[in-house]
Amino acid sequence: MISFINVKCTFHKNAGVKNLNFSIDDGEFVFLTGPSGAGKSTLLRLIYMDLFPEKGKVLVRDFDSASIKDREIPFLRRKVGMIFQDYQLLKDRNVYQNVALALYASHYRTREIKSRVYSILNQVGLGHRVHHKPLELSGGEQQRVAIARALVKEPIVLLADEPTGNLDPRVSLELINLLNKINKKGTAVIVATHNYSLIPRVPGARLIQMNEGEVTSIT
Amino acid sequence: MTILWFLFKEGFKGLIRSKYSGVFSIFIITISIMILGFGYVAARDTLFMVENIRAQFDVDIFIKQTASNEDIASFEKKLTQMEEIEHLVYISPEEAAVKFKNEFGEDIFDILDYNPLPPSFTIRLKTIYRNLISVEAIANIIQSDPIVDEVKYRKNFLIILEKYQRIILFSVLGIFAVLTLISITLTSNSIKMTIFARQDIISTMKLIGATNLFVKTPFVIEGTLEGGIGALLASLIIYGFFYVQNTYLQSFFDYRIVVSYRFYIGLFVLGTFMGLVGSKRAIKKFLD
Numbered sequence: 475m476i477s478f479i480n481v482k483c484t485f486h487k488n489a490g491v492k493n494l495n496f497s498i499d500d501g502e503f504v505f506l507t508g509p510s511g512a513g514k515s516t517l518l519r520l521i522y523m524d525l526f527p528e529k530g531k532v533l534v535r536d537f538d539s540a541s542i543k544d545r546e547i548p549f550l551r552r553k554v555g556m557i558f559q560d561y562q563l564l565k566d567r568n569v570y571q572n573v574a575l576a577l578y579a580s581h582y583r584t585r586e587i588k589s590r591v592y593s594i595l596n597q598v599g600l601g602h603r604v605h606h607k608p609l610e611l612s613g614g615e616q617q618r619v620a621i622a623r624a625l626v627k628e629p630i631v632l633l634a635d636e637p638t639g640n641l642d643p644r645v646s647l648e649l650i651n652l653l654n655k656i657n658k659k660g661t662a663v664i665v666a667t668h669n670y671s672l673i674p675r676v677p678g679a680r681l682i683q684m685n686e687g688e689v690t691s692i693t
Numbered sequence: 694m695t696i697l698w699f700l701f702k703e704g705f706k707g708l709i710r711s712k713y714s715g716v717f718s719i720f721i722i723t724i725s726i727m728i729l730g731f732g733y734v735a736a737r738d739t740l741f742m743v744e745n746i747r748a749q750f751d752v753d754i755f756i757k758q759t760a761s762n763e764d765i766a767s768f769e770k771k772l773t774q775m776e777e778i779e780h781l782v783y784i785s786p787e788e789a790a791v792k793f794k795n796e797f798g799e800d801i802f803d804i805l806d807y808n809p810l811p812p813s814f815t816i817r818l819k820t821i822y823r824n825l826i827s828v829e830a831i832a833n834i835i836q837s838d839p840i841v842d843e844v845k846y847r848k849n850f851l852i853i854l855e856k857y858q859r860i861i862l863f864s865v866l867g868i869f870a871v872l873t874l875i876s877i878t879l880t881s882n883s884i885k886m887t888i889f890a891r892q893d894i895i896s897t898m899k900l901i902g903a904t905n906l907f908v909k910t911p912f913v914i915e916g917t918l919e920g921g922i923g924a925l926l927a928s929l930i931i932y933g934f935f936y937v938q939n940t941y942l943q944s945f946f947d948y949r950i951v952v953s954y955r956f957y958i959g960l961f962v963l964g965t966f967m968g969l970v971g972s973k974r975a976i977k978k979f980l981d
């Protein structure tokens with residue numbers, strides 16, 4: 475489903491990623507680990523094509539980084555859900571509106587939007603906070619809103635960049651359990667983290683370790 | 694349908710959310726439309742006055758002394774058939790003598806013992822022919838008639854009039870173009886502030902798979918609404934001003950300003966256009 479073929483993508487001073495060669499299949503759960511600056515976020519950005527390789531290419535289903543056109547990128551992003559350490563929620567909209575936005579952007583119809591948003595919010599356990607603004611929620615709740623927003627359009631893969639970075643250990647664990655549950659329903663999940671304690675919580679997860687822009691070990 | 698309604702609501706909410714920068718955009722458009730509106734009326738009335746002066750432009754046709762009354766009558770008939778002529782007056786030598794006395798205060802017969810004044814016609818051309826080129830052509834045609842001694846008109850008057858009319862017209866058009874550009878630039882900058890304050894929406898929208906058109910449309914709707922509101926405010930102010938002038942200030946400035954509803958529609962269209970173009974230009978910068 476996702477393939478990196480000889481990918482090199484660097485910024486000035488040669489920081490970035492290089493020699494990336496691996497594939498991730500449908501429905502897999504992958505941990506992406508490594509020290510700060512190893513290139514985890516860069517790798518994820520290459521998947522949702524926020525960045526493009528200078529050498530090699532990234533394939534996501536039928537989307538090819540080498541030939542994708544600007545106007546096709548939104549369609550790739552509808553297949554790829556993303557969540558971030560800082561959640562990236564819109565502060566002036568409530569939970570419902572934040573999640574519904576993703577469906578409006580993907581041109582769903584009003585009635586379908588309503589039922590989908592409520593159902594996904596119930597799944598992440600936020601059915602009772604629908605009308606709250608993000609700043610009225612705890613960090614763990616905000617992260618679950620972000621997950622709901624990423625999942626509501628039923629992506630093939632969910633990318634999480636440091637999703638537990640701002641959460642305490644207990645809430646982090648709840649979050650990983652939620653991601654695991656989502657994965658069990660068939661969505662591939664890729665979690666970039668340097669919180670190694672999360673890894674044993676997902677039995678059978680693959681592990682990609684990175685250092686200085688390169689993959690050092692892969693299971 | 695869902696999506697159009699959503700985008701329109703977003704644009705409208707954006708207008709309410711943007712507060713100060715929104716008010717600022719509206720303010721700029723109001724000022725620009727006011728200047729353009731007043732400028733238009735001032736230019737229009739100036740040109741109208743010039744046209745009025747032009748309306749007093751006459752052509753005199755002097756007939757040869759030797760012409761018989763029948764010749765003059767048939768010539769008059771010919772003139773009446775010319776479609777360029779609005780109306781004509783025949784001045785016999787006797788009437789010319791009276792006119793001469795009225796104008797110079799001296800009886801022509803006191804100076805000479807015969808009347809040297811020839812019979813003549815004074816013609817007024819239709820409005821569209823009151824320009825140098827047409828007048829010259831018409832004068833030539835008339836001049837070619839053997840009965841005609843001389844065709845006289847104030848050529849310099851026409852030349853100067855046309856020169857000033859051109860200067861007024863072109864400077865007005867120039868000022869309008871420049872003002873419109875300035876307002877679009879200012880509007881675009883102030884809408885840029887609005888967008889800058891809400892960049893998070895743009896990046897979030899792009900992350901969740903919104904097309905550029907989807908991201909752009911609410912901002913463009915917002916800008917267009919601001920343009921429309923600005924134009925409405927400007928129209929109200931202009932209307933109020935004209936109303937006060939026409940009702941209360943008549944005794945000071947004896948001048949009635951008359952504009953049709955089309956003038957206000959024009960202002961509205963112009964303001965909306967400024968908002969539309971301004972916001973389109975503004976959002977471009979944020980979408981790569």
Ligand SMILES: Nc1ncnc2c1ncn2[C@@H]1O[C@H](COP(=O)(O)OP(=O)(O)OP(=O)(O)O)[C@@H](O)[C@H]1O
Nearest residue numbers: 485486489490509510511512513514515516517668
């Ligand atoms: N936009 C950028 N411009 C310049 N250099 C960048 C940029 N983004 C990342 N880098 C560099 O590329 C390297 C990899 O960065 P990346 O953010 O992928 O690391 P990371 O593994 O996600 O780190 P962290 O765990 O701290 O999030 C780093 O050396 C970083 O400084």
Ligand SMILES: [Mg+2]
Nearest residue numbers: 514515516635
């Ligand atoms: Mg990172």
